[in-house]
Structures are given as C-alpha cells and as structure tokens.
Amino acid sequence: MNRLILSYAFCIVFSSLIASCAENIPETTNDFKVDVCIYGATPAGIASAISASKLDKSVILIEPTVRIGGMVTNGLSHTDFHSFEALSGTFLDFTQRVEKYYSNQYGENSKQVEDSFRGTFGEPKVNLMIFQQMLDEHPNIKVIKEASLSEVRISNSKILSTEFKRGENNLKLQAEIFIDATYEGDLMAMAGVSYTVGREGKDVYNESLAPDTTDNQLQAYNFRFCATEDPANRVEVKKPYGYDRNDFVEILPILESGVFDKVFGYPPQKAIYKAHLPVNPNNKFDINDMSKGIVRLSLPGKNLGWPDGSPEQRKEIFEDHLYHNVGLLYFLQNDSEVPEKYRTDAKNWGWCKDEFVENDHLPLQLYVREARRMIGQHIYIQKDSEPVGEDSRAVFHESSIATGDYGNNCHGTHHVGPLIGGMHEGEFYNPVPPYQIPYGVLLPKEVNNLLVPVAISSSHVGFCALRLEPIWTSLGQAAGFAAALAIDSKKNPDKIEVDILQETLHEDGSATIYVGDVLPSDSNFEVVQWWGAQGGLHQLNTTSKPGQRGKNIVGQYYEAAPLHDVNLEKTLEPETKDRWIVISRKIGIQDKDLNILQQMEKRGDFIREAYNLTH
Template identity: 60%
Template sequence: MRSCFSAIFILFCMTLLLPGTALAQTADVVVYGATPGGIAAAVAAAKDGNSVLLIEPTDRIGGLVTSGLSHTDFHSFESLTGSFLDFSRRVLAYYEQTYGKDSPLTIASFRGTFGEPKVNLTIFEQMLAEQHVSVLKNCRLKSAELSNERELKKIKNLVCRQKNGDEITVSGKMFIDGTYEGDLMAAAGVPWKVGREGRDEYGESLAPEQPDGQLQAYNFRLIATQDPALRVMPVAPPGYRREDFVDILPVLASGKIKKVFDYPLGCIYKAQTPALPNGKYDLNDVSRGDVRLSLPGKNLEWPNGDEQTRQKIFAEHLRDQVGLLYFLQNDPAVPENFRNEAREWGWCRDEFVENGHLSPQLYVREARRMVGAHVYKQSDSEPAPDDARATFHPTSIAMADYGNNCHGTFHEGPRFSGKHSGEFYYATPPYQIPYGVLISRDVSNLLVPVAVSSSHVGFCALRLEPVWMSLGQAAGHAASQAISKNLSVQQVDVPQLQCRLHADGSATIYVSDVLPADADFAVVQWWGTNGGLHGLNPAPKKVRGQKLHGQYSEAAPGHAAELNLPLDPSLAASWITLAEKLGIPIAQLPPADGKATRGDFLRAAAKLSIITCTGAEQ
C-alpha cells in the first residue's frame, strides 16, 4: 500500500514539473531576492522555526558579494556583528581549513571579509542549507495579489515566471523584499522614490538645493588577476566600437593617469588592496578620479525598468567597462607603457565560469527607496549634541559605522575628461538604524531590508552589504514574531525583537569593547539600546579610529563601555534615572561606593529588569 501511494505521489510531483502546468508553492516566510540582505532574512526566519522559501530572479544567489564585491565595505571590525559576522567567520574557517591557519591566503582573507566570489557563494549556500531554506532560482516576479484588512493591505500571494515560461503562484504568511531594486515592494503598491530630495525637505546639507531625478551611478565590480596561470585575457565585448574610447588618449597623454590599475588614485581601474586570496583583485570606480567606471545617467531607467530595459543597461555598462580595458590592452594608439601594463591583467579562470569570467551582476548602488514608517535621513547618523555617539534611536534594530557615501549622480563634460557631481564621502560616528525603515505604512505582512525607507542622502549610509545583512536579519526575526503572535509587522514588539537580535549576535548599538562573543554582549546591548551609553563620552576630534589601511580603521573613539571602571556617582545617578524609567527596583542596584563597577551595575539591572526576552532561546 505504501509503495503504491509513493508511486502515485511521485507521478503527481512529476506532473507539477511539466511545461505549461500551473505550479504552486507555499511557506511561512517568502523572501524575494537572494541578495545578502535577503539571505540573512531567510536564515533568521528559518532559525526561528519557520518554513522559508527564498526566490531569486537570476541563476546566482548572493548579490554583489558573490558577483565581485569581495572587498567588503566597513570601517572597523567592531562594527561587524550578526549574520555578516557569522558569514565572514565561515569564510575565514574555509581558508584556514583549506590552506592552514597562518597561511598567506588565510591572512589575505582579512578575517574572512575578503573572500573570493566562488568561496562567498559556497558559504552562502551552506548557510541556507543548514537552516533548510528552500531556494528557487531563475524565477522572476510578475505580480503580487493583495487583500484589504481594515486599514492595512495584505499580500496574499506572488506570481513568478520561471526561465522556461512557467508561472508559479507562491503564498505565505510574511513576505520580505530582498532585492536591490525594491521590486516586490513596488508590486505591492508601496510608495517609493527614485532620485534626490531637495535640501529643505529633510534639512540635509548633503542634498542638492532642489529635488531632481538624479541617481547614484552604477558600475561592475570586476574580478581580475595578474597571475599568468589564472589569467584569461579579455576579449572585445558585444557591440565594441573603437571610437567610443579614443577620447581617453589625450587624458593618458596629460600625465593625470599614472597607471591603468592601481590604488587608490591616479588610475583607471581601482584594484583594491590588499589583494584577495589567490592574487585576485576586486576592481572598482576611482572616487573623484579623472577617469570613472561609474556612469551617472546611464542607469536612470533601471529602478523601475522591466527585464529587457535592465538587460539593455547591463549591456551598455559591460560594453563600456570591458571594452575600455580591451582598447587599452590592444589598440596601437595607446602608449606602449599603458598598453603593456594593461596586458598584465585579465579575468580569473576559476570565477564566473558560466559567464565568460565576467561578473554576472551590475553594482546597483541605489534604486527605488521605500517611503515607510521612518524615513532615514542625514540627521539620523549625525552626532548627538556634545556626544561621541550619533542620534539615539530607541527602536534600533541594527547599527553601522560607514557614513554617507555617494559615487556621484551626474557627469559634467565628456566621458573621459569631465567630472562627476553629486559625489560625497561624509564621515559620521557609528549610528543606529530604527525599525521603521523596514516597514511600510499600509502593508501588514511585508518587510523591506534592502530598498529601505530613506532619503537619497540617508540611503547612502545604509547601502552596504554588512548593513543590509543586519537589516535582513532583523526583518527575518520580525517576520517570525509577527507570525507567532498573529501580528502585523507594524505591531511587532520592538524590545522583544531587539532581545532576539542580541541573542542571535546582532548589535543594535556600536560598543567597541563588548563584542558578540562576550558574555556581557546582550546586557550591554540592552542597556545601550535603552540610552544608557549615550553621554558617556564627549565628541572626539575624529569620529573614526586610527587608520589601518585604506578605508579600514581601529575602533571608533568614545564608544567603549569600559565595564571594569568603577561606577562613579555622576554616572550612577544618570543610570539610576534610566533604571527607574525601565521599572527596575533601584534599591537593589549596587551603589557608587568605589567597589562596584559599571559592569556590576549593568548585570544587576539586567537581572532585575521586567523585560524578558521570549524567543531568545530559539
């Protein structure tokens, strides 16, 4: 009987796979877009015991982290927590196990933050497999069906089209938009923006005087090598035209460009150092350079474009950036010193094998931005008054330390002798990110951790893969809480969500000396997220620590909890006021008697707190 049933079941499953057959899938949590933010959301939701379906419109998961952006953007290692820290530790373990703990290749991984694209892909696949996340690739969103529930709308299901033309209807309890473009958010009718707000709208000094439709430029993060055994020489891309590149010859003759590949300035392709393991380089646009890879204005149709429109823009960027290198390597009009140097470089034989060794995704720095419950703006990451710390956000569900960074939104003058405008690199202290950036105002079961609610300037502080992974992790746990308590995402208990995040190793405030592996991590995060660490130290002369290399630095000054310091009377008075506000019986807290430390006070306060972190044990 059992064998007969099994045969019938297998036959039924096979019919579901026949071309033209209506297909259907369901899961507790449906994540559309397997970017790092989408992957982090899927893993977090699955950790909480939910069935999770992760849908990716292309044939490769991991977004830019598996497609060329291997030189991870962050400033201090102390800012890396939660899902990205887990990911980078796994990358480090891969190199240690493969090459040895103290090998040059392991050291080159920079504690696992500089992984080769193929290694990053392997680690992401392992993380998803461990949590039994179902992954559906080559399935592109066609539409979203919604229903109305009182004041809020609710997503009932999605319709996605597979590569072979078949359509799949996907239903779920909660939906998460993990795309760079906010495609699910837009399909659900959530308000969004593209372009720049004017300076007066949010009082942002980095914004233009008047609003406009300009968009931060895109380019490829190509992976290249000088190793002859690994090198594949570039060929002319489809549509290559020599006349598109001859105008670079006067620039080369001017002396402004010293090398084709270098770091950080005076070059065309920024080969970011130190190199990745196995002698590979992550190539990027040269900030404020004389020749740029990023192409402002060429991407304006991308955010709201259909598949054909995006493919056209993709091809135009590929033709420009690969074509430029082909020209520099092969055209006899290129000075011999530049031509010879350029020919020392090529693509990596063991990367992107299925795509001619070229990165399969364009670096979409910015696209749609949700207009949600909280619009993140410039002031959200600026210093609090007379404080080392940035603006306090009691509903924080993530933190970061990079600052607002834009590679330009408009190009003035010719392709090879003009300059970008709308470019800025704004240093800030580490900052918190409130829960409201993840949720819309009117869809009850949607979270958006990548195309988050923000102004253009605000988004330029959030648009980094480690930050998106922290936001994705928060979205996954928020979705889980909403399911378990039958809530809308607007009703999620943020303190409980914060507790769950702390238990999962994710920080909601930057603390430089109490990290996720420390026993006091959750206690210090709880106290700091309630405001207990603001005002500890005055604003430093510089918001970043001592430079290590390039963009990387030591911990931000003024952000240590220093738990071993004696509890002085002034701080004790401030902390007792906060304890009263939190409903903690202050008579049972240690006094500032010269014996008790800051750590003693915080541990006692945590034990006496009326807040219990339900779900943290999961």
C-alpha cells in the same frame, strides 16, 4: 540565549516532522504555501531566510538570477566597513566561515588566510559556496532561482499571494509574511508601496549633503570585476560585442598628459581602474570605479531607467555599462595609439579563469548602488547618523535593529563634460560616528505583512549611509526575526514588541549599537547590547570632533572607533550612576532594587545587575 538555541535545534532535529516546512513541498508542484516568502537572495535575503528558519518558520527564498549572494558573489569582495567591531550577526558568521575555509584549505598561517582579512575578503566563488552552505544547514528553507516576480495580489492592506515566472512555468505562492530583499524593491513596488527615486532637495529634510532642489538624479552604477595579474589564472579580456574604438579615443590625450601613474591602482596612486587593496586571496583583485577620478567606470545618468525599468530596459542598461567597463580596458590593452607604458600595464591584467565560469568570467550582476527607496514608517535621513550636541555617539534610536559605521557615501549622480575626461557631480564621502538604524525603516505604510530590508525607507543622503552589504545583511537578519515574531504573536510586523526583536537579535550575536570593546564573542555582549537599547551607552563620552576613526590599518579599514568603549571595569562616575538610575526607574526597576544598583561601583556590575533585575 537558550530560547533561540533551543528553537534552532528543534527545527534542525525535527524539521522532517513539521508539516509546514518547505522541504516537504513536492518538487513537482507550482503552488506553494509557507510562513515566509523572501524575494531576492541577496545577503540580506539570505540572512532573512536564516533568521526566520531559526525560529521554526518555513521559508521560500526566490532569486531572479542564476546565482545567490547578490554583489558579494558577483565581484564585490572588498566589503565596505571601517572597523571589524562594526560586524556582527549573520554577516560576522559569514566572514568567520570564509576565514575558516581558507584556514582548512591552505593552513592556519597561509597567505590566503592573511589575505582574507578575517574572512571579509573572499573570492566570489568562495563567498558563493559559504552562502550555499549556510542555507543548506536549514532544511526548512527552499531556494528557487531564475524566477521573476510577475504578479502580487493585495486585499485589506495585505499581500495574499504572489506569482513568479520561471521559464515556461508560473509559480504561485502564499505566505504569512513577505520580505523584499531585492536591490530594486521590485516586490515592494508591485505591492503598491510608496517609494521614491532620485534626490531630495535641501529643504525637504534639511540635509546639508542634499542638492539645492529635488531632482531625479540617481547614484551611478558600474561592475565589480574580479581580475588578476597571475598568468596561471589569467584570462584575456575579450572585445565586447559592438566594439568601436572611437568610443574610447578621448582617453588618448589624457594618457599622453601623464596624469595617470598606471591603469590599475589604488589611491593615492592615480589610476583608471581601482584595484582594491589589500589583495584578495589567491592574487585576485576587486576592481571598482575610481572615486573622484577623471576617467570613471560608473555612468551616472545612464542608469535612470533601471529602478522602474522593464526586464528589457534593464538588460539594455546592463549591456551599456558592460560595454563601457570592458571596452575601455580592451582599448587600453590593444589599441596601438595607447602609449606603451599604459598598454603594457593593462596587458598584465585579465579576468580570473576560475571565477564566473558560467558567464565568460564576467560578473552576472551590475552594481546597483541605489534604485527605489521606500517611503515607510521611519525615513532615515542625514541627521539619523549624526551626533547630538557633544555626545561621541550618533543620535540614539530606541528601536534600533542594526548598526553601521561607514558614513554617507555617494559615487556621483550626474556627469558633466565628455564621458571620458569629464567630471562627476553629486559625489560625497561624509565621516560620521557609528550609527543605529531604527526598525521603522523596514516597515511600509500601506501593506501590513511586508518587510523591506534593502530598498529601505530613506532619503537619498540617508540611503548613502545604509547601502552597504554588512548593513543590509543585518537589516535582513532583523527582518527575518521580525517576520517570525509577527507570525508567532499573530500581529502585523509593525505591532510586534521591538524590545523582544532586539533581544532576539542580541541572542543571535547581532548588535543594535556599536560597542568597541564588547564584541559578540564576549559573555557580556547580550547584557551590554540590552543596556545600549535602553539609552545607557549614550553620553558616556563627549567630543568636539565627532566621526573620528581609530588608527588606520590599511586602505579604508581602521581600528575601533574611539570613544565607543563601555569599559566595564571602570569605576562608575557619580553623574553616570545618577543618569543610569533614572534610566533604570524608567524601565520599571522598583525602588528597593534601585537601592541595590546604588551600591554598584563599576560600570559592568551596574549593567549586569540591572539586566538581572529585569529578566
């Protein structure tokens, strides 16, 4: 831990003396040269910038929109994870800061602190503020907003420079390493990296969740609104441009049938708009598409032009989704033919007066669940998040640089029948054990100085396990450290020592394997994570029912996944000790030291001693 802390402290204290720091670039210039250039200030991009900065690298973080934070500051306040034990690294730091904000602002025992759900449910404006504060702590990170990629120059499999359009100006930028943290993979694509859009057929990767044949279907998009029933902070829903009630009348017979309990609700209630529970702080709700519903906000098929689309095409798709998502609610609130029960319920809701004030209280980004997917050095597929045999854990990845616990999740890729009242197809929700993510998903084949932590290398089914903000943030954190280590070692990112990258992540509190009982705050965290990276935590427990979750807390959130504890104080079983001795020999521990390990009686003592013998 000392190496990372000292490096971080050195950069903070002496950043004004570092000639390469981005803060020293004159504001008037349009030409930049830095260590690391990151395109996309999504949570992954922010994490990349912070981790590269912690290792003394100068960073430029370029965001094409006016707001940093991606979907986490654009309405996605109900973060997708299943257990708190799955959160680590930069994302955990972010949530702890959110919780601390509410504690400082409203009191430690306030309703706002409770509703923040340990800081994982933050108001969009609060999430934005926290991300900005995190970046502000690093003076060698320069953030540029409203700049769109226009050109990438390549030579000998390396990106030499990039150019960005910002208003009437062109920004030219050189860097040692580039990171594409956009949801769409725009830098990756412009750099000539191989990618795919659509779904692979079952025969391509032998995935049971895949369709029979390959097609161009794409997971559906919708908006994540921030809404409230609080009259003091409620803004009425305005009629969208071009509104025509005839576009929404198909819902009338569905309402008359009484199939819906209400307009806004959360399963098992039957509702049109999913209002996530628990409620967010200050009586705000994250509004989403209702999974498996008969009336949907998501529009599969309407988004096919987005991944490779021009700015004009994307703008049209954005406006089509906004029209449907907002227009439907306006219809429910105001049309005289809507049954009074539903009209009254709908009228109780509105946008939050203090959110998205620069955009008429509407999010500035569409929820792009899936766009391009890189074809990189490791293609993450369905089996990468499934167990082998009866092991309670998912398949072991020796080069793991992040974890997840959500499972493969798709809101649908195709719609049959009428837009309102039809049915989505291609929808699935597949529980799996917590899983590891190998380093190769970040690495393209064609370009040597690029890392891609969001449009990652994966199949459609595999991507549906990785497409979550906490996971993307962890992947971004790994990308930032990998970029810095590559620069320091004068190697391409795919040639760095992955074990050094893993230990750097562990030092920074980021997990590479899920452990339910040894969390980042535990003094044993780094040691246990290191042992997990050697394969020592696999086969500790077996089960005939993989993918079990802990006791339900509320909604989609659960206690720690069972059979994923290390139990450091547990007596070391002979068969486990024998297996751990084999691992110890494999990683280079000599016979004389193996004798010491043979004397260990508890799991924790063995792991700590093995760590000490190798460090």
